[in-house]
Amino acid sequence: MTVKIPLAEYLFRRLHQTGLRAVHGVPGDYNLTLLDHVIPSGLEWVGNCNELNGGYAADGYARVKGIGAIVTTFGVGELSAINAIAGSYAEMAPVVHIVGTPMQNLQSKGVKLHHSFCSGAPRDYELFAEMYERVTVAKANLLDVETAPAEIDRVIRACLEQSRPVYLRFPMDMVGQMVPESLLSTSLQLPPVLNDLGQEGVVAQRILQKILDAKQPMILVDGGASRYGLSRHAQELVETTGFPTTTTPFGKGIIEENLPNFHGIYATVGDFDYDSYVKGCDLVVNLGPVHSNVNTYYFATVPKEDITITIDRTSIRIGEEEVAIRPGPVLDRVIESLRFSESFPVKPRDELPTSDTALQQLPDVNPTDKFSQSIFWRRMSHFFRPGDILLTETGTASLGARDFVLPRDTTLINSSVWLSIGYMLPASQGAALAQRHIVQSAETNSQSATPQGRTILFQGDGSFQMTAQEMSTILHKKLDMIVFLINNNGYTIERLIHGPEESYNDVAPWKYLECASFFGVESTESYPTLKARVSTWGELDEVLAKRDFHSGKGLRMVEVMMEKEDCNDTLRLLLDIYKAKKG
Structure with missing residues (x-):
């Protein structure tokens, strides 16, 4: 006999399988029956004071736990959260936004329901989802009980794989629709990262040769390195090469700061003037670049393209040539080759000015002085x-x-x-x-x-x-x-x-x-x-x-x-x- 469970339970148990343990949000009349399934699915419900705050909280949860979730109601609730979701998109935080929507037959008839624009047109019920298209990487409207579990899985996988928010509409009349519990036994794990092995080897060899030939190299680690699952690779590359290493403000905290070749945040202003060193570099390895004005001192710290190896989520650029490839396996090959290369270990080519990364004596202050x-x-x-x-x-x-x-x-x-x-x-x-x-x-x-x-x-x-x-x-x-x-x-x-x-x-x-x-x-x-x-x-x-x-x-x-x-x-x-x- 096939054991069946409500579709809402399927969703929340799937999220539990990803490591999620809490759902943030605000109750509303279009999501109340949906919320009945949160706690029975092993998740903690966190009722926030408003939807914007709930979105921010889910984002903060995601940055620590690896995924976050928020439930809002249709229209007024989801639009209150859209600023937070847009921030999650901009800064690559994996958040699942679940929206409780009116019953399907009411939507299809264009019934003038509260929280809509009451135009009498079915299109009213598509407008908010269209607004979310630009700030999410996947969306689904759960209209068919036969396809809904697969749609839930697809959206969650996209959230995890791309480390960005996704959007899931859940009509009220779909909450209690029954689906086979056995579907939960199907692995939700992301498919293994596969590259063309020949291409992977060629790219790895080109990077390795650039590293071996470099006379004045540096490594620049940005926030994308953690979002793309490359934090380990970045740390191992820094340790293995001994190359002078800096981070952007967004990348701070990814690399251990007690390493002798770590030199703090890269800037070309003030006490952190690395400009003279960087201008002489013949190689910059830039991992996970996020070249916003605030992150680059108004673009002053964007490295020159012709000397840079840029490691992005799904591509590697060597100079002006970009190759579509998953970088993790390529970097694994490079690091392994360096460890067994006769040319390494090398002495750290540490010609940057001392950036005082180790904690020094507390600055002298007068106990009665005000703060500076x-x-x-x-x-x-x-x-x-x-x-x-x-x-x-x-x-x-x-x-x-x-x-x-x-x-x-x-x-x-x-x-x-x-x-x-x-x-x-x-x-x-x-x-x-x-x-x-x-x-x-x-x-x-x-x-x-x-x-x-x-x-x-x-x-x-x-x-x-x-x-x-x-x-x-x-x-x-x-x-x-x-x-x-x-x-x-x-x-x-x-x-x-x-x-x-x-x-x-x-x-x-x-x-x-x-x-x-x-x-x-x-x-x-x-x-x-x-x-x-x-x-x-x-x-x-x-x-x-x-x-x-x-x-x-x-x-x-x-x-x-x-x-x-x-x-x-x-x-x-x-x-x-x-x-x-x-x-």
Whole structure:
């Protein structure tokens, strides 16, 4: 006898098989029966305060766990989330967006339902899906119970394979349609990466020869390396060659920063002036390039094409010639050949100026002095430890994070493309939950999480106000988090761009540290909520030294009082470039 299960259960159990353990979103009358199947399928339901925040949270979860999911209702719900999904598309985060839609017969008749434009035309029910076409890599409308399971599988595979969001419409009358449970036993794993072996060998040999012939080489690692599954390859290439290595801001955290040939973020401004070295390079290996203006100091750090080997998701470009090929197996061949080549190991050709990647003595400060962002961010590096997940909001925090010196196995989540202010607070909720699920999974399988770290958010006061409601979800789910709220009395980065004294760059003076009690949570032994306001180095050091703060549980929130127009040198230099380009 064939055992059958509801189609909605099939979807959520399939997602569970990918490693997903939570579904974010907001209930609505077109998705309520769909949500009935989330928890029975072994997933945790996270009700967010609105759909935009839910999309941000699913994105943050995906960047840690490898896939995220959000459920919204038709029309008003999905359009509220589209900014977050567009950000996931721009920055390559694998998120499955599931939309509960009206019953099929009502759609086909063009019935004037709420959340639609009420034109009386069936086309009303296609418009929102058309909007999503440009910000997703696959979509499906589950209209036929015979094909629906295969459509679900196709969309999920596209999400995982391309590391970008997908869109799934789920009509109300399809939720309870029954499908064979045995379909779940079919592997959902991605097909193996296959290249033409002859072509793979030729490309690998060409890259190997370029590396062996190089007199002044360097490696530049960008954010695409992690999104394309090339983080291991990047790390091994850096270790095996010993070549001088830098990252872009978006690529920071992919390479271990304690390597002797690692030289921080590549830039051609300020204290990180590698320009003279790079101009003399005869080889640049660029892994996972994301050449946005913010990620390249307004395109100043885009390497010259004729000397560059560009490693992309589905292609490798050697100079001006591009070959359509999956890069992972090619790089495996190159690395293996280097390890057994008589020409390697070579002495690291380390002619770059010292970038001070190892943690040095704490900068001397007077305990009674107020903060300076030129010191603050590097000094905070001493607070980090292996396994931490660090999130830095767009603005002074994100630019300040370029000064961080990261311990091994640290994850840095920043934004170098979409830059949607307010993203990081909900994203930190998703990241903290994903971290909890990784630890729980390791404990269930009698393994130790390697290593167990903390979720640490750096957020400005203006961006906090954008999505502050999601602090209630963090508290409701009792997530362990550390929040450094940078209070510089408004939108500092906007002030520095234009209008330093204009009222449109001001924000209301909230009592940020009271958010826990406002959202109905009082400090308890099982879930403490610690808070502190600091204005001097001495006050900050006193807080950081407390065991229940640096190694405790619960929500630990520090309001860091900064000067209104203070920023680190990197941001100031970047803004100078921006203004020069604009002028």
